[in-house]
Structures are given as C-alpha cells and as structure tokens.
Amino acid sequence: MADTGFIPKEKWGAFIEGLSTKAQVYVPCLEGDTVLFRPFGKEKTLCFERPANSPPKSVIFPQSDTLFSFTFIKDPDNPQKTEVELKEHLDFPKTIVIGSRPCDAKGFTVYDRPYTETDTPDPYYKGRREKTTIVTMTCNSPSAGCFCTAVGGSPADKEGSDALITEVEKGYFIEALTEKGKEILQGPGVEDGKAYQGDATKKQEAVHSMVKNPFGPKGLGKVSPELFDNDEFWDNAVSKCVSCGACTYLCPTCYCFNITDEQTSDKGERIRTWDGCMYVHFTLEASGHNPRPTKFQRFKNRVGHKFSFYPEKYNGVIACCGCGRCIRYCPMSVDISEIVSNLQGA
Amino acid sequence: MANTINPYLPEIVTIKNVIEETPNIKSFQVVFNDPERMKTFTYEPGQVGQLSVFGVGESTFVINSPPTRMDYLQFSVMKAGEVTAALHDLYPGDQMGVRAPLGNAFPYEQMKGKKILFIGGGIGLAPLRTLILFMLDNRADYKDITIIYGSRTPPDLCYKEDLNEWEARKDVELILTVDAEYPGWKKKVGFVPTVLNEVAPSPEDTIAITCGPPIMIKFVLQNLAQLKFKDENIITTLEARMKCGIGICGRCNLGSKYICKDGPVFSLAQLKELPGAI
Ligand SMILES: Cc1cc2nc3c(=O)[nH]c(=O)nc-3n(C[C@H](O)[C@H](O)[C@H](O)COP(=O)(O)OP(=O)(O)OC[C@H]3O[C@@H](n4cnc5c(N)ncnc54)[C@H](O)[C@@H]3O)c2cc1C
Ligand code: SF4
Ligand code: SF4
Ligand code: FES
Numbered sequence: 001m002a003d004t005g006f007i008p009k010e011k012w013g014a015f016i017e018g019l020s021t022k023a024q025v026y027v028p029c030l031e032g033d034t035v036l037f038r039p040f041g042k043e044k045t046l047c048f049e050r051p052a053n054s055p056p057k058s059v060i061f062p063q064s065d066t067l068f069s070f071t072f073i074k075d076p077d078n079p080q081k082t083e084v085e086l087k088e089h090l091d092f093p094k095t096i097v098i099g100s101r102p103c104d105a106k107g108f109t110v111y112d113r114p115y116t117e118t119d120t121p122d123p124y125y126k127g128r129r130e131k132t133t134i135v136t137m138t139c140n141s142p143s144a145g146c147f148c149t150a151v152g153g154s155p156a157d158k159e160g161s162d163a164l165i166t167e168v169e170k171g172y173f174i175e176a177l178t179e180k181g182k183e184i185l186q187g188p189g190v191e192d193g194k195a196y197q198g199d200a201t202k203k204q205e206a207v208h209s210m211v212k213n214p215f216g217p218k219g220l221g222k223v224s225p226e227l228f229d230n231d232e233f234w235d236n237a238v239s240k241c242v243s244c245g246a247c248t249y250l251c252p253t254c255y256c257f258n259i260t261d262e263q264t265s266d267k268g269e270r271i272r273t274w275d276g277c278m279y280v281h282f283t284l285e286a287s288g289h290n291p292r293p294t295k296f297q298r299f300k301n302r303v304g305h306k307f308s309f310y311p312e313k314y315n316g317v318i319a320c321c322g323c324g325r326c327i328r329y330c331p332m333s334v335d336i337s338e339i340v341s342n343l344q345g346a
Numbered sequence: 347m348a349n350t351i352n353p354y355l356p357e358i359v360t361i362k363n364v365i366e367e368t369p370n371i372k373s374f375q376v377v378f379n380d381p382e383r384m385k386t387f388t389y390e391p392g393q394v395g396q397l398s399v400f401g402v403g404e405s406t407f408v409i410n411s412p413p414t415r416m417d418y419l420q421f422s423v424m425k426a427g428e429v430t431a432a433l434h435d436l437y438p439g440d441q442m443g444v445r446a447p448l449g450n451a452f453p454y455e456q457m458k459g460k461k462i463l464f465i466g467g468g469i470g471l472a473p474l475r476t477l478i479l480f481m482l483d484n485r486a487d488y489k490d491i492t493i494i495y496g497s498r499t500p501p502d503l504c505y506k507e508d509l510n511e512w513e514a515r516k517d518v519e520l521i522l523t524v525d526a527e528y529p530g531w532k533k534k535v536g537f538v539p540t541v542l543n544e545v546a547p548s549p550e551d552t553i554a555i556t557c558g559p560p561i562m563i564k565f566v567l568q569n570l571a572q573l574k575f576k577d578e579n580i581i582t583t584l585e586a587r588m589k590c591g592i593g594i595c596g597r598c599n600l601g602s603k604y605i606c607k608d609g610p611v612f613s614l615a616q617l618k619e620l621p622g623a624i
Contacts, residue, residue: 067354070400084400084441088355120353120592256596259354259589263401270354270400277596285587286426289560291600301599309602 003182004193008171011189016040016098018188023094023133026059028052037097048099048167051143051323055104055252056097060128061111064273067124067259071267090123095132096184098165103148103323105136105160107252110310110319112160114255124272133180136161138204142211145324147337150213150220153321156204166200173200211322214337220318221344223308228343234296237339240332241278243295247326247334248276253306253319256282277301299334307340353592356398356443357383361436362418367504368497370425371469372434375411375418376444388447389413391454391476392583392611395446396591397421397433405429406588406606408473409446414483419444422504424469448591450611452477452581457488457553464493465566467538467558471495471504473583473610474557478512485517492547496523496538500531521545539565542573549575557583567614577615584610584617 007015017040019025025040030047037056038044068088075081108129115125139146139155148154158164163181166173173196176182184190213219227233248254258275262268275282278298284290292298310319320336327335359376367373374397378384391412396404411420423433436442454477462481466474474493481488493512497503503522512520523534523541534541539562547554554575556566563582570580586598586605593607600620603609612620 072400081439082441084358084443086355086358086443088352090352114594118593122354122592122594123352124354255594257589258595259404261401261403268401270398272354275595275597283587283597285585286430291586304601305596305599309599312602 003176003185004197005174005176005185005190006171006193006196007174007187007189008191012172015187015189016046017042019096019098019184023096026056026095026097028099037100040098046099048137050141051101051103051139051146051325052099053325053329054250055107055323055325056100057104057107057111057252059095059097060108060132061125061255061274064271065124067270067272069267069269073266090127092127092131095128096135097132098135098137100134100136100161101139101323102136102155102157102159102161102164103139103146103153103321104252105134106148106153106157106321107160107323108134109160110253110317110321111255113314113317133162133184134160135163135165135174135181135184138164138166138200139207140167140203142207143324143328145327145335145337146211146322147214147324148322149208149211150215150337151318151320151322154204155207155211166203168196168199168203171196173197175200215341215344220340223340223343228300228304228308231296233343234300237342238296238299238334241295241299241330241334242332243278243280243298244331245276245278247330247336248278248302249274250325250329252323252325253321254302277305303336303339303343306336307343353445354590356396356404356445358441359419359444361438361440361442363438364436367422367506368502371422371504373410373420373422373505374433374436374442375420376442377418378444379441384416387416387419390447390451391480392450392452392473393447394449394591394610395419395421395444396448396588397423397429398443398445399429399432399436400443402432403429404443404445404589405433406448406585406591408476408583408610410472410475412476412480412483414480419446422469422472445591449606449609452555452611453613454480457481460488461490461550461552462488462492463547463552463554464491464495465538465542465554465556465558466493466495467562468497468502469504470556470558470562472557474555475505475508477555479508482515482518489551490519491517492519492521492545494521494523494538494542494545496525496534496536496541498525500524500528537565538562539569542566542569546573549573549579553579553581555581570614577618578613580614581611582614582617584612 020040026037028035029038030045035047035052071085073083115122162178164175256275306320358379363375365373394408398404407421512518589595591606593604598605
C-alpha cells in the first residue's frame with residue numbers, strides 16, 4: 001500500500017517541520033481567535049480543529065500580485081525618446097498547503113476551469129497551482145453554516161486535493177491522491193498506513209452526517225427562472241446587505257480581480273488585486289453608466305454566478321462549495337443557502 | 347490571441363501618427379517595435395485591444411483599421427477618464443503597450459452576398475469603420491452598402507477624410523446627420539434613429555450593424571424592428587468595463603457570457619437571450 005501512510009500524533013509537528021525544509025509550507029495558525037493560513041514557523045500556534053476563517057486561496061491567488069514590472073529608459077542620445085522595458089514575474093516556489101478543508105480544495109477546482117482550462121491560461125495562477133501540493137484534512141467538526149454535502153461535496157471529499165489526511169485516535173492517516181501527494185508520504189516519520197485505513201473510513205462516514213442540508217430532503221433543485229428574474233425577490237433577499245464585500249474575500253470560489261498600475265519615478269509595477277462583484281465601483285464605466293448600480297443586482301450576479309451562470313458554462317458544476325464562510329462572517333447575517341433555498345420556489 | 351504564454355503581458359508599440367478627429371477624440375496609428383510581429387499579427391474586423399499607458403493603466407479600444415491594410419494598427423480614443431486622458435498626451439515616437447486581438451469579430455463571412463446597412467453615432471463609427479474599410483477592400487463580396495452616421499455637431503464627426511471618400515464613391519451611400527442646425531451644415535439634421543426612419547431601408551436580404559451611445563442603440567433597435575428587420579440580421583457591439591480581456595476577472599459578464607471574450611459583437615437575437623443586456 002504505497003499510497004497511504006500514517007503519522008503518529010507525537011511525530012506530527014516534526015513531519016510538518018520536515019516538509020518546511022523542502023518547500024514553503026502554509027498551515028492554519030491561530031491568531032487571537034482567528035485561524036488563518038500562514039507560512040509555517042516554529043513559533044506559530046497551529047490549529048487543525050476547525051475550518052480556517054479564511055480559505056487558503058491566497059497561496060495560489062495572492063491578494064496582491066505583481067504581474068510584471070516596467071522601467072522607462074531614456075535614450076542617452078535623444079532625451080525626447082523613452083523606451084519601456086517589461087519584466088514578468090513568473091517564478092514560483094514549491095509550496096505545500098497542509099490542513100485545507102475539502103471545501104477549500106474544491107474551491108481551487110472552481111478556479112481551474114476559467115484560469116487554466118481555456119485557450120488563454122493564466123500563467124500566474126497556473127504556475128502556482130502546479131507548484132503547490134494541497135494536503136487536505138478531513139473535516140472533524142463542521143461549523144455553523146456549513147453545507148458542503150448539499151452542493152456535491154463532503155467533509156472527506158477528495159476533489160482538488162493531492163492528499164487527504166484523516167485524524168484517527170493515534171494519529172493521522174494519509175491517503176495520496178496524486179503524484180504530488182505521494183511525495184508527501186516521503187516526509188519524515190511517515191509509517192505504513194494500512195492498519196489505520198478502516199478507522200479513517202469510519203471517521204469519514206461519521207462526519208458526513210454532521211453537515212446540515214439547508215435545501216431540505218430533496219436537496220438542491222432547479223432555480224426557478226421566474227424568481228431569478230424577479231427584482232423584488234432580490235431586493236428583499238439582500239435588503240440587509242451593506243456591500244462590504246467580506247463574503248467575496250472570504251469565499252474560496254470567488255475569483256474576481258482588478259488590475260492597476262503603481263509607479264515611482266522611472267519604474268513601476270502592474271498589479272493584480274482581489275476585487276469583488278459586490279462593490280459598486282466594480283462595473284462603473286467612465287461615462288458614469290453602471291450596468292449593476294444597485295446592491296440587489298450585484299448580489300444577484302454573485303449568487304447567479306455560483307448557482308446558474310457558472311453551472312451553465314461548466315457542465316452543471318456549482319461554483320459554491322458550501323463552506324459557509326459568507327454566512328458565518330457576514331456582518332448582516334445574509335445567508336446564501338437560505339436565499340438559494342427560496343430561489344427554488346415552492 | 348495576444349500572447350499565448352502570458353496574456354497579461356502587453357507588446358510594445360510605437361506611435362507613428364496621431365490624428366485629431368474631433369475636439370475630444372484622437373486616433374493613434376501604431377506599429378509593433380518588433381517588425382516581425384507586424385507581419386505575423388492577425389485579427390478580424392471587430393476585435394479589440396487593451397492599450398497600456400504604463401503607470402496609468404489599460405483601457406479597451408477597437409482596432410479600427412482593417413486587416414486588409416497592415417501598415418499600422420489604428421485606435422481612436424475618446425477622452426473619458428484617466429487612461430484616455432493619458433493617451434491623449436502621447437505623441438508620435440512615444441511608446442505604449444497593446445494586448446490584442448481580444449474578443450470576437452463581426453460575422454463578415456455570413457454577410458457576404460448581402461446588402462449592408464451601417465448605423466453609427468459619434469465614436470461608435472470606430473468599430474464600423476474597420477468593417478466598412480474591410481468590405482470596400484473586398485467590394486465584390488457584398489451588395490449595396492449604406493452608411494447612416496451622425497454626431498452632435500459637424501466638428502464631432504469622426505474620420506472626416508473617410509467620410510469625404512465614401513461620399514465621393516458611387517458604390518457606397520453615405521447619409522450624414524447632426525443633432526441640430528449648425529452654421530454651414532447643409533446635410534440632414536436630426537437624431538440618427540429618426541434619420542433611419544426617414545431613409546426607411548428595406549430589410550430584404552440586408553444585415554444592419556449599429557454602434558453608438560447606448561441611448562442611440564436603444565432607439566435604432568426599436569426602429570429596425572419597426573422596419574421589420576429580423577433579430578438575427580441586426581448586429582451591435584456592447585461595452586462594459588474591462589480589465590483582463592480574457593474572460594476571467596468577472597467584470598464584463600452578462601449572465602454566463604463575457605463581453606470581452608464572447609463579445610463585444612452580438613446579434614440582437616443573442617442579446618435577447620442574455621439577462622439585462624438591452
Ligand atoms: C469592447 C469595447 C470597445 C471600445 N472601443 C472604444 C473605442 O474604439 N474608442 C473609445 O474611445 N472608447 C472605446 N471603448 C470605451 C473605452 O474603453 C472607455 O471609454 C475607456 O476605458 C475609459 O477609460 P478611462 O481610463 O479613461 O476612464 P476611467 O473612468 O478613468 O476608467 C478607469 C478604468 O475603468 C475602465 N472603464 C471605464 N469606462 C469604461 C468603458 N466604457 N468601457 C470599458 N472600460 C471602461 C477601464 O478599464 C479603465 O482602466 C470601448 C469599450 C469596450 C468595452
Ligand atoms: S458579507 Fe454580507 S453585508 Fe457584506 S457584502 Fe456580503 S452579503 Fe453584503
Ligand atoms: S458562496 Fe459562501 S458558502 Fe459558497 S463557497 Fe463562497 S463563502 Fe463558501
Ligand atoms: S474583462 Fe475580465 S472577464 Fe471580461
């Protein structure tokens with residue numbers, strides 16, 4: 001059984017530390033009462049007990065990323081003439097994410113389709129994605145608001161991960177899912193996993209039933225076209241929203257961005273930063289015209305993208321992995337699962 | 347596609363010529379710094395490019411010179427905000443960045459053997475110009491060509507040299523209009539949609555292509571419907587704020603379609619299927 005392994009509890013820390021000598025390792029760290037993915041360091045307090053507040057999407061899709069830098073070079077013979085020189089930034093380090101949840105890993109697969117499976121793949125995303133190993137951990141305690149099982153996922157889902165770790169009584173059972181995942185089994189302290197396979201399977205089945213299903217016994221059905229195009233429905237659904245955009249930044253499947261230039265003296269950078277369709281400026285044109293001027297139109301676009309437009313484009317795949325973050329951390333308690341549930345009509 | 351390895355990386359071009367079309371529109375004729383690229387670069391009428399002023403940003407403009415005339419690529423820029431203002435400060439010899447071609451093209455193959463009706467307003471003549479010049483360079487492929495073009499005042503008419511030439515040609519009918527009476531103006535006076543109704547072209551075997559300010563497009567579409575043009579024979583181009591230009595950044599979508607990639611050219615039949623398009 002070359003594709004599984006086991007790490008005893010007492011060797012877990014050494015295992016992560018060992019990996020961090022070979023690659024940039026990101027782990028969920030406790031900061032105050034928040035869990036965030038950070039580069040591993042011995043001084044960090046790791047926290048694998050609950051899903052991180054923010055998904056690890058920034059590891060592959062940084063919140064701010066330099067696409068290229070530009071330098072203006074004056075022609076020494078003709079001060080009127082300036083050449084511009086561009087330099088791409090396409091070198092990415094080998095990286096391992098340990099402790100993402102299945103919903104986080106599925107988030108990357110939602111990115112993969114528009115970012116890599118096109119005639120114009122995004123070299124920044126693709127480069128980092130290829131250099132990154134996603135080591136996911138079976139969810140041991142779903143949080144309030146989680147609904148992964150209702151959108152095709154599960155607390156032990158393997159989609160998008162290179163390896164899946166399941167915590168069992170004496171330690172961590174690892175299952176390699178890809179070639180990159182197999183490399184993880186070469187990490188320090190990894191023992192034969194065969195004896196723990198059964199325990200891991202039991203654990204995975206047990207957590208499955210702990211996730212609530214907001215869509216009722218019939219599950220997620222078809223969106224009612226009448227409700228979807230009813231402005232009043234959206235206006236009511238989102239009346240509380242304050243357009244803060246937190247839902248988009250914390251969402252593992254939200255991938256909108258902005259591109260801006262920053263310049264100091266004779267050089268500068270073109271930068272890509274996270275953006276969100278919940279912001280009024282997102283679609284504002286120079287003429288003052290805005291195709292989505294009201295917050296209900298913007299929210300309709302956000303929900304529509306995840307539950308209607310993206311599925312239409314990509315074989316019915318829903319672009320929401322049910323991580324529940326937008327529900328847990330929305331300051332106004334706007335609940336996407338409730339809205340989608342209502343969208344299905346009576 | 348612009349650059350298959352890195353679609354975000356502009357190619358550097360040098361401005362050869364700047365034409366002041368109107369008080370707030372300038373045309374830039376540019377060539378790639380790499381002379382080889384000028385030979386390998388291909389595009390189709392209707393496709394757009396992202397122009398970069400490094401340090402300021404990027405904006406979207408249609409390539410308004412046709413692929414049948416490859417001495418340079420021409421972009422016309424109406425001053426609207428930051429990037430367009432910075433572009434207006436550039437002169438021959440200056441460099442800028444181009445990511446092109448982006449988006450889809452006019453269905454010019456399907457237009458072969460048909461009568462063509464162009465209806466443009468203001469800077470909206472830019473995308474039409476590409477197709478008009480392309481058709482004039484392949485004149486035998488198309489039947490009657492009629493162009494209805496208007497602007498607010500005579501000085502606001504773009505491409506005055508082209509207009510003179512088209513007016514002189516026997517195989518093109520050009521109808522010019524301005525919104526209100528103007529000293530010395532002897533041609534039509536009135537909004538483009540109204541003039542369209544006066545001209546009342548037959549929908550028989552005809553494709554109508556329109557581009558201009560949203561309000562003009564709205565009434566032109568209504569009037570074309572009254573003239574019994576079928577939705578699939580009406581072609582227009584859409585605008586939306588763009589950044590990536592390759593269907594990722596999420597800015598320009600109408601439902602599941604991205605104006606930057608699936609557009610900017612759509613038939614009215616296609617637009618009626620899209621939420622909030624018209
Ligand atoms: C497919 C297409 C073709 C176009 N062709 C032409 C053309 O040939 N000639 C011309 O003068 N104009 C054209 N436009 C409109 C032109 O892109 C905008 O006027 C221009 O981007 C305004 O930029 P700004 O930076 O000066 O304005 P600002 O308000 O400073 O804009 C900031 C940013 O907003 C975006 N933006 C703002 N308004 C628009 C808009 N209407 N459309 C797209 N992006 C916008 C740009 O990305 C810009 O970087 C076209 C737009 C599209 C979508
Ligand atoms: S987090 Fe809540 S309040 Fe903020 S934009 Fe999203 S739905 Fe609106
Ligand atoms: S929409 Fe909400 S529940 Fe769905 S993936 Fe995004 S943050 Fe998670
Ligand atoms: S401009 Fe980015 S998706 Fe169209």
